[in-house]
Amino acid sequence: MYEELVRQRDAISITNHRTSSHLCKIDVYVPPSIVVPIREQVITLYQHNIHARGFENVTLPRMFVLERHYMDVQHSTMWFILKNFVLDFITDDCARKKILLAHNPRLTEVAWEDDKKLHYHFDISINEIDIAKDWKMFPFKTPKRKLYKDLDKQVETFIERESSLYKQQKQDFLDDNDWVCFSATMLNNNHKPLNNVIPCLFWMKLTTKYLVSSFQKGFIGRKKGDKFVLNHLPLDESLQEAVTEYNPFLIEIISISKGNFFSLDIFKNLFRLKNRLDVHRKLIEVFSYRNDISQRKSIIEEVFHIFLSKNRFEVPKHLVLRKQEEILLALKKIPDYYVYRSQPQFEEHVAFLAERQLKEELIIDKIAHDENITIDCDDVNGYLHLYNLDRLKEFVHFKPTLDIVEDSHVPLHDSTLRQVTLREKTLNHVIYLLTK
Known part of the structure; x- marks a missing residue:
């Protein structure tokens, strides 16, 4: 069902052409079969919900709505189709065509045709990079864990308690935090x-x-x-x-x-683990800390250190600036933002972080395309399962823009989670091959 709904977006057509080494223009055409029913329903909504003098307690005439609220009708129709169909479609289409998006598409123009068809025009930033073909043979030494026996006891207790509680849940029914x-x-x-x-x-x-x-x-x-x-x-x-x-x-x-307790089966599938001992070793990564950094984070840092040292490339300045804006918007939501803002070289640190994140995303996206890695509903489920548990959240490296998953009362578009899930699955694929 999930994959079928994703494929249904093919009713929309798309063309793209390169204008420079870092820029691509995308034109999206939405046919009357989609536009007309939605526009007619928008008109009906305005007829029933707009109050006008002389039309108290009655449905507004259609012609009155089109004369007085024509631009509102056009805008509402355009906005709904853009947010709920077009942006998801662009993400899926670029993934199929292996176009490496360096940033979210930028809408440049919207054109109506006979009030029945819509044309959306976008600019997308791309940054094609080359990855060493022998990356699977890169020498990799896994950062060591702490050898405290208490860590092993903590992991075993965690597995026993969480797995037992997970099995007591009704898997097909919605509970709090799911x-x-x-x-x-x-x-x-x-x-x-x-x-x-x-x-x-x-x-x-x-x-x-x-x-x-x-x-x-x-x-x-x-x-x-x-x-x-x-x-x-x-x-x-x-x-x-x-x-x-x-x-x-x-x-x-x-x-x-399910969002409350740890699932042994989901965890094993996510990381391709064969037995209980493998699960134990993997969980140690988020229980073992050195200098306030978990073993998991140390592994990820070492992976990207190797890739960046063996694959040197530059990111265009305008992409770094846009990423900086995203990071600053996220930081402003933190209570201690002004404390951070007052620190020396704050802007330099943000610029460094923006460039680092962009390079990591480009490397992982390139590998995902080269390795033909795909995702399904189970992958997104697994990603959210990790993200939802405080202890397991340390396994998640790639997060949606501005950490919008924390704003949980607002539904998230599927494409938002599909993109970060693909990156996370690819990163786990890389770590698996380098450490096996």
Whole structure:
């Protein structure tokens, strides 16, 4: 079901052409079969939800809406299709064509054609690099673990306790702290699916400990495979769009990633572990620390040190600047931001971090393409399983932009998690080959 929904995006067409060594232009065409039903539903929403003098307690005439709110209708339609179809489609298409994205696509223009077709124009930054073909033979010495016997006892206790508690959960039912993958299909006012409109895929963390949104309440007590209707889709609190605020959506639960306890089977599959001893050794990586750095982080640092020393390349300055902006936005959410900001050479440290992150991403993306590594729903489930547990989060190196997974009450687009999951799976693939 998950892979089928991803493939349905092929109804949209895309063309791309290089304009320079670091820039590619992408044109996305959305056909009338998708645009017209959504635009008509947007018009209907405005008819029922806009208040106008002289039309109290009645549905606004269609012509009145088109005359007074034409640009609003166009914008709402364009925005909904962009956010829920086009951006995901570009990510998938670039992955299939092995185009290495150095940054998120930048929308440069949107053009309507006869109110029935949409053309989106993007610039994407690319940075093609070469990786030594013999990288699998790089000499690699795994950083040593601490030899305290207490660490082994901690790991064994962790495995026994967490595995037992995990098995006591109902695997197909949603609980607090679980992640849920669901499809959302736009409905008309009679709660019937719009013709030819592709379901959108999202992931969301269910949290009921504190304030629960009305949208999340609709998921409480649900199980995998359930279908139900919710009256809005909260994608971004800063964008109060007519489509997501007032339109009903058919929700179907595709997959559930349990979020409270450690799963031995998921962990073994993620890291290609054969037995209990392998699991023990792998878990030691996040229990053993030297100078406040875990063995896992030391391994990752050593991997990238080797790759960067044997594969030297430069990253264009404009890409570094954009990455710096992302890092600064993330830092501003931290309570101690102004303490960090006051430190000497703060900007130099941010610039160094931005360049380092870009180089790591480019190396991993290149290897993923060369090795033909792909992901499925189980991979995303595994990624979220690690990220959701404080003890296992140390295994996760690549995270979504701005750590938006922490803002769990807002559903995340599937492509956001697919990209970081692919990078994480590729990194684990590299470590596995270098250390086996």
